[in-house]
Amino acid sequence: MPDFQRITSWANAHEEACARFLADIIAIPSVSGHEGQVVERIASEMRAVGFDSVEIDDFGNVIGRVGRGSHILAFDAHVDTVDVGAPELWGGRNPFEPRIENGILYGRGAADQKGGMAALVYAGKGIRELNLEGDWQFVVVGSVSEENCDGLCWQYLVREGIVQPEVVVLTEPTELAIYRGQRGRMEMEVGTPGISCHGSAPERGDNAIYKMAPIVQEIERLSDNLATDSFLGKGTVTISEIRSTSPSLCAVADSCTIHLDRRLTKGETKEAALKEIRALPSVKKHKANVRLLEYRQPTWRGTIYPTESYFPAWVTGENSQVVQAGCIAHEKLFSKPVKVGRWSFSTNGVATAGLLGIPSIGFGPASETHAHAPSDQIPLWHLPRAIAFYMAYPEIYVSM
Numbered sequence: 001m002p003d004f005q006r007i008t009s010w011a012n013a014h015e016e017a018c019a020r021f022l023a024d025i026i027a028i029p030s031v032s033g034h035e036g037q038v039v040e041r042i043a044s045e046m047r048a049v050g051f052d053s054v055e056i057d058d059f060g061n062v063i064g065r066v067g068r069g070s071h072i073l074a075f076d077a078h079v080d081t082v083d084v085g086a087p088e089l090w091g092g093r094n095p096f097e098p099r100i101e102n103g104i105l106y107g108r109g110a111a112d113q114k115g116g117m118a119a120l121v122y123a124g125k126g127i128r129e130l131n132l133e134g135d136w137q138f139v140v141v142g143s144v145s146e147e148n149c150d151g152l153c154w155q156y157l158v159r160e161g162i163v164q165p166e167v168v169v170l171t172e173p174t175e176l177a178i179y180r181g182q183r184g185r186m187e188m189e190v191g192t193p194g195i196s197c198h199g200s201a202p203e204r205g206d207n208a209i210y211k212m213a214p215i216v217q218e219i220e221r222l223s224d225n226l227a228t229d230s231f232l233g234k235g236t237v238t239i240s241e242i243r244s245t246s247p248s249l250c251a252v253a254d255s256c257t258i259h260l261d262r263r264l265t266k267g268e269t270k271e272a273a274l275k276e277i278r279a280l281p282s283v284k285k286h287k288a289n290v291r292l293l294e295y296r297q298p299t300w301r302g303t304i305y306p307t308e309s310y311f312p313a314w315v316t317g318e319n320s321q322v323v324q325a326g327c328i329a330h331e332k333l334f335s336k337p338v339k340v341g342r343w344s345f346s347t348n349g350v351a352t353a354g355l356l357g358i359p360s361i362g363f364g365p366a367s368e369t370h371a372h373a374p375s376d377q378i379p380l381w382h383l384p385r386a387i388a389f390y391m392a393y394p395e396i397y398v399s400m
């Protein structure tokens with residue numbers, strides 16, 4: 001077991017340096033697809049604090065390694081953020097000029113999730129300076145394009161053989177609790193065909209919108225009847241967009257399409273979710289086309305890595321080694337009862353645990369409630385807690 005007292009003292013002594021680095025990376029805008037500059041800044045900090053190796057892959061992720069042992073433990077922080085939204089909601093403040101008030105650091109990405117990134121880089125420094133290395137590698141991934149396509153970065157890292165971890169610790173905000181799952185999601189489209197004709201004699205045509213109307217109502221009713229899980233909550237479906245085409249505004253619509261946001265609870269698969277839409281009476285009656293969408297946007301490095309817009313639900317067992325190692329780290333370092341929960345939102349866990357089956361947990365500074373909001377913030381005292389947790393976790397996990 002590592003010396004928890006030494007780890008805590010080291011982490012506390014480095015809160016300020018970590019906060020300075022965090023402010024630096026908040027000041028570099030990094031909306032998904034434009035992370036190049038922040039990735040370079042993180043890579044240079046990793047080199048400066050003594051990581052054994054630092055590389056940027058062709059997808060655009062930055063990967064830093066400390067240690068040369070046989071167990072590969074990956075710690076993930078996505079470095080992209082969502083956009084700022086309506087500027088007036090920020091109360092005259094610049095989201096990219098971080099400021100500290102009463103021990104809280106504000107700025108875009110403070111909660112989601114540059115705080116986790118900064119803590120990981122300083123944990124690497126701490127592991128090196130305190131000679132904590134064991135039979136493991138501490139692999140820090142600053143991943144990209146998460147806000148656009150959660151998990152795609154990890155599909156790339158694992159399928160291209162860049163990182164093959166036995167465990168992934170996600171550092172999205174958990175308020176220093178241990179999270180072990182989330183609902184999944186998928187994006188579908190339903191289309192009805194029609195035949196256009198002059199709007200003055202609609203009986204000559206076949207209106208695609210009229211065919212869609214009963215489908216819309218059946219989907220609304222379907223949402224109430226989807227499966228529930230006691231830990232993850234209920235599956236849902238909602239229509240997020242509707243559009244149609246016609247040769248003119250004086251014509252009958254010749255196609256109608258709806259976009260579905262489907263949230264998946266435990267046990268709900270993409271096959272089952274597609275099947276239940278295809279089985280709706282009006283979908284069958286009107287021969288509507290139901291399809292799963294595909295994601296194919298380029299990363300900041302120009303790489304296109306197409307994937308289905310399917311992000312499975314995942315749950316890691318409460319008694320698994322990954323979760324239990326987290327509970328021990330928490331107890332030893334913070335000597336208070338640990339909370340184990342789940343995220344409301346989606347994370348890279350959809351790929352690491354959901355698609356690839358790698359045991360994954362979450363532990364991160366800041367609160368999910370400030371993610372994507374103009375209140376984006378992180379309490380600075382969370383940073384040394386997170387640093388200490390990441391420093392202690394590998395040895396605890398490996399020696400279990």
Ligand SMILES: [Zn+2]
Pocket residue numbers: 078112113146172
């Ligand atoms: Zn996030």
